[in-house]
Amino acid sequence: MFSPPPETAIPSGPQGDAVRRGEAIFRQTQIYTRRYAGSGLNCTNCHLEGGRKADASPMWAAWVRYPAWRDKNGKINTMEDRIRGCFIYSMNAQASPAGTPPPPGDDIYRDLETYFAWLATGAPTGADMKGRGYPKLAKVEYDPARGAKVFDEQCSSCHGANGQGTPDPRGGYLYPPLWGDRSFNWGAGMAKVANAAGFVKANMPFGMGNSLTDQQAWNVAAFLDSHERPADPRQKGMSVAETRSKFHASGDYYGQTIGGDLLGDGTP
Numbered sequence: 001m002f003s004p005p006p007e008t009a010i011p012s013g014p015q016g017d018a019v020r021r022g023e024a025i026f027r028q029t030q031i032y033t034r035r036y037a038g039s040g041l042n043c044t045n046c047h048l049e050g051g052r053k054a055d056a057s058p059m060w061a062a063w064v065r066y067p068a069w070r071d072k073n074g075k076i077n078t079m080e081d082r083i084r085g086c087f088i089y090s091m092n093a094q095a096s097p098a099g100t101p102p103p104p105g106d107d108i109y110r111d112l113e114t115y116f117a118w119l120a121t122g123a124p125t126g127a128d129m130k131g132r133g134y135p136k137l138a139k140v141e142y143d144p145a146r147g148a149k150v151f152d153e154q155c156s157s158c159h160g161a162n163g164q165g166t167p168d169p170r171g172g173y174l175y176p177p178l179w180g181d182r183s184f185n186w187g188a189g190m191a192k193v194a195n196a197a198g199f200v201k202a203n204m205p206f207g208m209g210n211s212l213t214d215q216q217a218w219n220v221a222a223f224l225d226s227h228e229r230p231a232d233p234r235q236k237g238m239s240v241a242e243t244r245s246k247f248h249a250s251g252d253y254y255g256q257t258i259g260g261d262l263l264g265d266g267t268p
């Protein structure tokens, strides 16, 4: 497995300063990019150990694969586009003070990209590296009701009985929210049950990755994704039902939007 360089190897001078700023944004997104953060999350909550951990969508494996085509927005995505996507959906930028992700070319992207490139020092360009993304679990029939039991026994102690997370008295969260208005929105990758199941299997309960069975991981992922969360920002001008058929037709999304009938036209 590839290992990114140790912190002690960050160079001195302006290049190293940018690496450090990028790492600070990644780990403490709530502090350094508060203006663009609508959810209460930090990048590192889903890309663990500051984007270093294999099977937790590490940034060294991502770096070498862009620019790349994405079906989600039907164009070649640069790394900046991809980061922007996580601001729009996972960070729910629509509810942030700015109401948008960082503007194109912003220093936030420069610093994050400099950090990712440094993490990928020595990694081969274009390689499909072992440990990229979240593991893809074989599909099984899943049941959110059975996931509720896993949640109560193995997750609620940190993430709260209502999935609302455990706030940090100094700001942000000690344990991040899994649903509700402070979590990722319905358009986010984690709202897709297959992604959440792979993430949970490899990484949760925190510090005890790979202790759940695949079936438990699917069930609890379905349970957390079946709760209400902020609307998909692509939903503007469309009913929940239309949005569901346009963007969430795979059946692997629940799409429970806070407020339900967003357009007030009686369409749930």
Ligand code: HEC
Pocket (backbone or CB within 6 Å): 026, 029, 041, 042, 043, 044, 045, 046, 047, 057, 058, 061, 062, 065, 082, 083, 086, 087, 090, 091, 112, 132, 133, 184, 188, 189, 190, 195
């Ligand atoms: C709620 C969890 C969550 C948070 C918070 C989050 N991401 Fe992500 N991120 C994901 C998921 C899930 C994917 C994979 C999505 C997919 O495959 O559709 C992803 C993918 C990515 C990728 C592409 C990875 C690859 O291998 O192609 C990058 C880059 C990325 N995120 C950067 C960020 C940055 C930067 C932040 C903070 C501003 C962030 N993410 C916050 C869940 C999250």
Ligand code: HEC
Pocket (backbone or CB within 6 Å): 041, 044, 045, 046, 048, 049, 150, 151, 154, 155, 156, 157, 158, 159, 174, 175, 176, 177, 178, 183, 190, 196, 199, 200, 204, 205, 206, 212, 220, 221, 224
């Ligand atoms: C010991 C405390 C603890 C337990 C128990 C735990 N988690 Fe987590 N969870 C965390 C922490 C801490 C993070 C953020 C990781 C980081 O920032 O390094 C996290 C992150 C997450 C995330 C991504 C961020 C978000 O808010 O969506 C999901 C999803 C998640 N946990 C689901 C679960 C599930 C499902 C279980 C039970 C199977 C579970 N967790 C059990 C501590 C815990």
